[in-house]
Amino acid sequence: MSRNACILLSSFVLAGLALPLNAQDGQRPEVAAAASELGAKVVAWRRDLHQYPELGNRETRTAALVADHLRALGLEPKTGIATTGVTAVLRGGKPGPRIALRADMDALPVTETSGLPFASKATSTYRGETVGVMHACGHDAHTSVLMGVAEALVAMRDELPGEVLFVFQPAEEGPPDDEKGGAKEMLAQGVFRDFKPDAVFGLHVFSTLQAGKLGVRSGPTMAASDRFNIVVKGRQTHGSRPWGGVDPIVAAADVIGTAQTIVSRRQDISRQPVVVSFGAIKGGIRYNIIPDQVELVGTIRTFDDGMRDAVFADLANVAEKVAAAHGATVEANVPDQDGNPVTANDPPLTARMRPSLEKVAGPGNLVDMPLNMGAEDFSFYAREVPGLFFFVGATPAGQDPATAPSNHSPEFFLDESALDLGMRAMLQLTLDYLHGEGVPASGG
Template identity: 75%
Template sequence: MPAFAQEAQRPAVARAATALQAKVVDWRRDIHQHPELGNREMRTAAKVAAHLRSLGLEPKTGIAHTGVTAVLKGGRPGPRIALRADMDALPVTEQTGLPFASTATATYRGQTTGVMHACGHDAHVAILMGVAEALAGMREQLAGEVLFVFQPAEEGPPDDEDGGASMMLAEGIFRDFKPDAVFGLHVFSTLQAGQIGVRGGPLMAASDRFNIKVIGRQTHGSRPWGGIDPIVAAADIIGTAQTIVSRRTNISELPAVVSFGAIDGGIRYNIIPDSVELVGTIRTFDEDVRRDIFADLTNVAEHVAAAHGAKVEAHVPDSTGNPVTVNDPALTARLLPSLQAVAGADNVIETPLNMGAEDFAYYAKEVPAMFFFVGATPKGQDPMTAPSNHSPQFDTDESALDLGLRAMLQTTLDFLETPAS
């Protein structure tokens, strides 16, 4: 099959990126200073919708709570493509010291917390706003159609709410506009500014949450024999659960992770409590391994607790998680020259499997997809020790905005300009 991509950066891409650079930086800084949690991205969505209207597009709003979409029709026939950016921030108190740092706060799970774009979604929104403006300026010469998807709640919706990519699909964004491919990007701390990371096949892990409540019987701390200690039972469950990956899962082919993220139980030093709650995450790249770990963790929790005379309420998983993010191998191979054209061949690397998760995976289950990483760590700083995504010190080197814009434009134009088979 012929390659989609050109080996040199398109002049139209270079012109558009240069013209839009200052705008994209301003958009990113404004969005960074006004972050909003998942399903609460009202200001961001309004900013996006107003921008799309200014380009002569007709955005649809309120999709999956706060999502925004718009279709750009080119002047010539051609394929259909979807481009996605996520809009939500995280419950993190910013510590970057930037002049446009967030001072926003919100209530999250009953607690007041800072709100920060600690994962770079501010950059994603600004880049896609720039891509939309660039493509709208080329619409008469453009082949095909482009669906812009500005998505809420990628980090997960609030408890007891639906949201994110799965909800946008359930509400029909691919029903009336079925794309031939979908593209997305993510700024990432483990890559140097100027680098792009991509791989065909599995890219990011499936992500599942679990909740295990260990139920004992409360007693005075001075006479533990008078009750059943759920703290000791919970500690034993945590320790034994480490053998699920180290001894029961074949990780010679694909990795897996079981991590406990929080332990909640007890209120006073001399009271053994009634119960302890354990929550955590499971990351996998294979559906069979995923199901086996669910069963193994439930088994460990129930039997270890029983050995202590305790009981458990194990919800493994406790909700619908994200599937594996899979890049279509043929599409990724055919568009690799697009990424090399804008970054340079030496700056496009095959990224290793990433244990992080992305709900972009839902789009990739519907149509061929390519998702790639754009380096966010400034040159001269070691990406392995730089503040990572989700850190209160995380920042995006603003040169990543320019590279992300060029990469998304180049891949889009290269795909759309391919003659239909």
């Protein structure tokens, strides 16, 4: 087993007992009771999903597990939304507001090295290559938590005011090339058309937070995310005579180096942070052949629409002009598809629900999150209705969150106490909102 698995075995035992960690007097007793009753189920679901992960728009097993569970609860799930998405509506026994609760289901093309007894051995095809598949971002936890929340709320149906839409979403990490998917496609296919919620809630387990802590931020929280694709085109020649062609590898290397000045010299990062990162380089096949072309793909992260547009223009310009200096040409798609907008928490909703998170987390355990350069397509839901997206600590005691394997790492490790805390937080938010907690009294 890896060092993570050895060090953190105790967290498995604790999570398996489904003890409500950091349970506070202010949380609803039905929340603590549900967490105690359902905790072992949530852990079992999470471990099963972790062992059998699926890439975006391919979550057929996961979706079937979710839909079967919702049917067993007496709900009527809709399936096949945005390829593999699942939704269901719970109507409470009393009148009240409408809310949506969202969980994402997809995994990543990452080969797991955690050493867990239920580690993924799955493989799939991504961008034409055989890859390992892993829940390296914790979406298995999100799905399992929402399955538990659904079961808890169904048990309270008669006394529940209002209605709840459960949204189990595919492809949050992005659909495969040439496919549509994710939150944007869920909305395009009408997930909020027949059921327009008054608010939407979502959560994310996070490696930079210690287990037992919750994190939240009002307003802009996670960055806008855009992909780019740049193909540098040269002319193939033998490696022994580079003068016989145009070397796209050298040109591509120069494009990558010069592109670093877009942030460091062209963007006013005293206003808002900006990131331009290259994530993959593909070109050539043999040691002594200079190829025809090199493909570069990467991501752009911003918080300001003007800065976002400026980076698009600067990167396309750098690619074209630098390649031309080498005698090469480019096809620069910047961006190469619609990206995710900034994930912003509605300030009034955040202020209203913050006490609910404090009741569950306990004194000193609700963290004010800094701006996060990660991105989330929850942003699309939060543009339609007021949204609140919060974070659940995933890194166990004894590890420094600053150096722990991050989300998207092949060693990403979830302290399973996060399942208990996440379920209690989502239940407390849901019940407090539906029962009108924190709503200012109307003047008379």
